Amino acid sequence: MSDAASAELSTAETTPSGGGAAEPDPSLFDKVVNLCRRRGFVFPSAEIYGGFRSTYDYGPVGVLLLRNVKDAWWRSMVQLRHDIVGLDAAILTPPAVWEASGHLQNFTDPLVDCRNCRERFREDKLDDPRVCPNCGARDSFTEARQFNLMFKTYAGPVEGAGHEVYLRPETAQGMFVNFRNVLETARKRPPFGIAQVGKSFRNEITTGNFVFRTREFEQMELEYFVPPEEADTWFEHWCAERLNWYRELGIPAEKLRLRAHTPEELSHYSSATSDVEFLFPWGWDELEGIANRGDYDLRRHQEFSGEKLEYFDQATGRRYVPHVIEPAAGATRAAMAFLMAAYDEEEVAREGQGQGEMRTVLRFHPRIAPYKVAVLPLSKKPELQEPAREVLSLLQPHFMCDYDETQAIGRRYRRQDELGTPFCVTVDFDTLEDRAVTVRDRDSMAQDRVPIAELVDHLHDRLGF
Numbered sequence: 386m387s388d389a390a391s392a393e394l395s396t397a398e399t400t401p402s403g404g405g406a407a408e409p410d411p412s413l414f415d416k417v418v419n420l421c422r423r424r425g426f427v428f429p430s431a432e433i434y435g436g437f438r439s440t441y442d443y444g445p446v447g448v449l450l451l452r453n454v455k456d457a458w459w460r461s462m463v464q465l466r467h468d469i470v471g472l473d474a475a476i477l478t479p480p481a482v483w484e485a486s487g488h489l490q491n492f493t494d495p496l497v498d499c500r501n502c503r504e505r506f507r508e509d510k511l512d513d514p515r516v517c518p519n520c521g522a523r524d525s526f527t528e529a530r531q532f533n534l535m536f537k538t539y540a541g542p543v544e545g546a547g548h549e550v551y552l553r554p555e556t557a558q559g560m561f562v563n564f565r566n567v568l569e570t571a572r573k574r575p576p577f578g579i580a581q582v583g584k585s586f587r588n589e590i591t592t593g594n595f596v597f598r599t600r601e602f603e604q605m606e607l608e609y610f611v612p613p614e615e616a617d618t619w620f621e622h623w624c625a626e627r628l629n630w631y632r633e634l635g636i637p638a639e640k641l642r643l644r645a646h647t648p649e650e651l652s653h654y655s656s657a658t659s660d661v662e663f664l665f666p667w668g669w670d671e672l673e674g675i676a677n678r679g680d681y682d683l684r685r686h687q688e689f690s691g692e693k694l695e696y697f698d699q700a701t702g703r704r705y706v707p708h709v710i711e712p713a714a715g716a717t718r719a720a721m722a723f724l725m726a727a728y729d730e731e732e733v734a735r736e737g738q739g740q741g742e743m744r745t746v747l748r749f750h751p752r753i754a755p756y757k758v759a760v761l762p763l764s765k766k767p768e769l770q771e772p773a774r775e776v777l778s779l780l781q782p783h784f785m786c787d788y789d790e791t792q793a794i795g796r797r798y799r800r801q802d803e804l805g806t807p808f809c810v811t812v813d814f815d816t817l818e819d820r821a822v823t824v825r826d827r828d829s830m831a832q833d834r835v836p837i838a839e840l841v842d843h844l845h846d847r848l849g850f
């Protein structure tokens with residue numbers, strides 16, 4: 386942890402990570418949602434059948450964005466560390482796991498109905514628990530009922546008691562139930578972690594804000610097992626690490642903050658929880674929760690399964706149930722934050738003319754950008770197509786590339802700006818003579834002439850990987 390980060394944390398109740406007081410921009414929401422539809426990031430699911438409420442499909446560019454977010458997380462959590470290993474556990478889970486974890490009993494939200502307009506709400510998310518946000522009626526809500534968020538289904542052809550299984554509402558339990566398997570096979574000792582990325586499902590009462598809250602979503606979770614006396618230190622460590630991860634991938638510091646949960650908000654087993662929050666168009670909201678979960682999870686599974694889930698330290702002869710620090714992030718929610726943070730509009734001069742024009746540009750960090758490079762022959766003429774395809778084949782083993790040969794070059798640049806592609810490589814008639822191409826920078830729009838023979842190294846250098 387850097388000194389600056391730890392100083393920030395030690396005083397953190399609600400700590401903006403940057404200096405300035407940023408304001409939310411409500412107009413950003415529609416702009417980003419429209420761009421996502423128009424450019425193939427995100428489509429409403431089953432759209433030709435009228436869509437399926439709050440369910441989304443990631444299109445050709447969105448799937449790259451989402452994959453890059455997950456890869457960046459995996460890289461920082463697993464690849465660059467010696468103390469964390471990965472796991473990919475099953476989504477279908479037997480009831481015993483959820484009984485032990487407490488989800489069957491406690492994974493509920495309080496649901497209220499408005500008697501006036503019949504809309505349904507999560508009571509704990511209402512601005513004013515006495516006023517319906519839909520119709521404005523006062524004191525029109527029914528008594529709150531606890532609604533379990535887990536999706537239940539049946540394994541095998543027989544429906545009914547004894548055949549129930551649940552779609553996991555979090556990836557975390559897969560890591561707790563595999564604690565011993567990993568400990569025995571991975572040659573790790575506390576402090577060590579298990580990381581997992583995958584789909585989770587919650588039958589949310591109120592979905593919304595685009596992909597912010599959906600019933601099917603992806604999570605990126607780490608369970609970090611530590612000796613009990615080290616838990617507080619590791620909690621601070623992970624709060625700082627996780628805040629930094631978003632910053633290093635290009636989210637401006639003033640749009641990120643760490644917010645410590647109040648005692649009333651804390652789960653009964655958690656001694657401390659902090660959320661990494663992002664300034665969404667509707668205000669500050671959660672990107673990720675980092676919790677000090679004590680030994681609750683391993684103890685519960687030990688109790689319910691009858692299996693020992695301890696660590697035995699041979700050097701000291703000490704036997705203990707490790708404590709757990711859990712940074713739990715949403716991949717789909719993070720992808721949305723990266724999109725919102727990258728969105729920019731600016732007036733640029735139109736070449737050869739006095740007046741300017743507006744361009745929209747997604748200023749993604751290169752690791753997050755769906756395509757790293759777009760190869761664009763200046764025109765569709767066959768004599769340019771051939772060298773352009775050659776350049777494409779040269780780059781494809783190294784970078785995710787787009788290729789586009791239709792429309793005027795200026796419009797193709799604008800399209801790549803809207804996809805957030807850091808570099809466009811243009812093949813023109815001079816290329817046939819000088820075996821060089823033009824490399825255009827997304828942010829500055831500056832153009833450099835680069836020999837094809839040096840292109841791969843040039844792009845590696847400028848992308849930074």
Ligand code: ATP
Nearest residue numbers: 587597598599602604671672673674713714715718
């Ligand atoms: P909330 O209070 O907003 O319902 P939570 O605190 O229950 O969320 P966690 O259980 O801590 O959320 O889940 C960890 C992360 O998983 C969240 O920070 C979020 O990024 C993501 N996540 C949780 N629920 C959803 C959802 N319905 N849609 C998209 N992402 C979600």
